[in-house]
Amino acid sequence: MNQTLTEKIAVIGGGSWATALVKILCEQPHIQVRWWLRSAEDIAHIRTYHHNPSYLSDVYLSPKKVKVCDKIKEAIKGAQYVVLAIPAAFIEEPLRELSPELLKGKRIVSAIKGMVPHKNKLVTDWIEETYGIPLDDMCVIAGPCHAEEVALEKQSYLTIASTNLACSEDFSKLMTCRYVTANPLTDLYGVEYAAVMKNIVALACGITHGIGYGDNFQAVMVANAMQEIRRFVTAVDPRERDLSSSAYLGDLLVTAYSQFSRNRLFGNMIGRGYSVKAAQLEMKMIAEGYYAAKSIFTMNEKYQVSMPITEAVYRILYEGAAPAFVMEQLKKHLK
Numbered sequence: 001m002n003q004t005l006t007e008k009i010a011v012i013g014g015g016s017w018a019t020a021l022v023k024i025l026c027e028q029p030h031i032q033v034r035w036w037l038r039s040a041e042d043i044a045h046i047r048t049y050h051h052n053p054s055y056l057s058d059v060y061l062s063p064k065k066v067k068v069c070d071k072i073k074e075a076i077k078g079a080q081y082v083v084l085a086i087p088a089a090f091i092e093e094p095l096r097e098l099s100p101e102l103l104k105g106k107r108i109v110s111a112i113k114g115m116v117p118h119k120n121k122l123v124t125d126w127i128e129e130t131y132g133i134p135l136d137d138m139c140v141i142a143g144p145c146h147a148e149e150v151a152l153e154k155q156s157y158l159t160i161a162s163t164n165l166a167c168s169e170d171f172s173k174l175m176t177c178r179y180v181t182a183n184p185l186t187d188l189y190g191v192e193y194a195a196v197m198k199n200i201v202a203l204a205c206g207i208t209h210g211i212g213y214g215d216n217f218q219a220v221m222v223a224n225a226m227q228e229i230r231r232f233v234t235a236v237d238p239r240e241r242d243l244s245s246s247a248y249l250g251d252l253l254v255t256a257y258s259q260f261s262r263n264r265l266f267g268n269m270i271g272r273g274y275s276v277k278a279a280q281l282e283m284k285m286i287a288e289g290y291y292a293a294k295s296i297f298t299m300n301e302k303y304q305v306s307m308p309i310t311e312a313v314y315r316i317l318y319e320g321a322a323p324a325f326v327m328e329q330l331k332k333h334l335k
């Protein structure tokens with residue numbers, strides 16, 4: 001192995017975002033990536049052909065920089081950072097192999113924009129509770145950035161949020177390269193909740209588009225959604241934050257309008273009459289907003305914030321309410 005590869009970073013997950021993150025990290029000359037994927041077939045393919053056959057398959061994964069691992073313990077061994085890029089709904093199972101001792105002293109980076117279902121917890125809170133990692137040793141990767149555009153090396157911006165500025169600054173440096181600019185921020189909870197909630201909004205955008213509503217309606221819904229996000233985030237974690245910045249508003253806009261949005265695509269299918277099961281089967285990718293709608297709706301039983309868009313999505317996805325009827329009702333709440 002090249003002597004200059006001094007820093008080891010583990011990436012956990014085999015989807016599009018994990019693949020894009022591996023690509024970004026490989027741009028740093030001193031980094032070796034230890035990459036754990038769930039699929040044995042994908043691991044074998046990457047070892048032989050240096051491309052992920054299942055996601056972003058055009059991205060070249062240099063064997064000099066990327067060591068693909070069968071075992072999660074092997075991936076995290078000696079790693080200073082452990083980057084989690086598995087949809088939140090599936091995070092518990094693979095991490096069961098790990099213990100507080102194995103993760104001790106490492107910085108944990110959540111690239112996940114979802115909540116752990118049933119527990120209704122942010123990933124960082126769940127990691128703190130389960131593995132005893134202090135919040136100050138964690139950060140989240142946020143901002144409007146689709147894996148597909150990273151693969152194409154289109155200029156993108158990320159926000160690295162942590163309660164510990166040094167942690168977010170350090171990891172921002174590792175995520176900055178020719179086509180990515182990463183900026184640090186100290187609003188961990190605000191960024192994490194906004195990233196979870198924008199997925200619910202993208203579902204709503206997809207649903208209305210699927211029903212036949214146009215751009216005019218969607219613009220009003222997105223504007224109202226930003227206010228809904230502000231109300232909820234302020235209730236859960238009151239502090240001053242500029243929600244018009246790219247970590248919050250930017251992420252909402254990209255997911256609501258991009259052709260690459262998983263959540264919008266999923267919502268669009270629901271609007272066109274697919275059942276939840278059928279839409280999930282049709283998509284190879286995961287729409288985090290499906291799980292988030294339930295978590296945020298349930299959390300809001302405590303906060304009682306006005307959240308008509310989240311409620312509308314929840315009723316359609318979990319109570320089987322007809323999308324056209326629910327959106328007709330939602331119209332009364334939008335301004």
Ligand SMILES: NC(=O)c1ccc[n+]([C@@H]2O[C@H](COP(=O)([O-])OP(=O)(O)OC[C@H]3O[C@@H](n4cnc5c(N)ncnc54)[C@H](O)[C@@H]3O)[C@@H](O)[C@H]2O)c1
Nearest residue numbers: 014015016017018085086087090112113146147285286288
């Ligand atoms: N894709 C993006 O552009 C992007 C950008 C920012 C953040 N994220 C976040 O990254 C996280 C990972 O999403 P992604 O886009 O890479 O996923 P994806 O939709 O591209 O891929 C699905 C992933 O889910 C895993 N998976 C599917 N079913 C599973 C199961 N039953 N058990 C265990 N794992 C299963 C697959 O192995 C794969 O890793 C999500 O929280 C997402 O919000 C994604």
Ligand SMILES: O=P(O)(O)OC[C@H](O)CO
Nearest residue numbers: 144145255260261262263
């Ligand atoms: O836009 P989606 O639904 O693919 O979600 C992916 C990322 O969160 C975008 O930042």
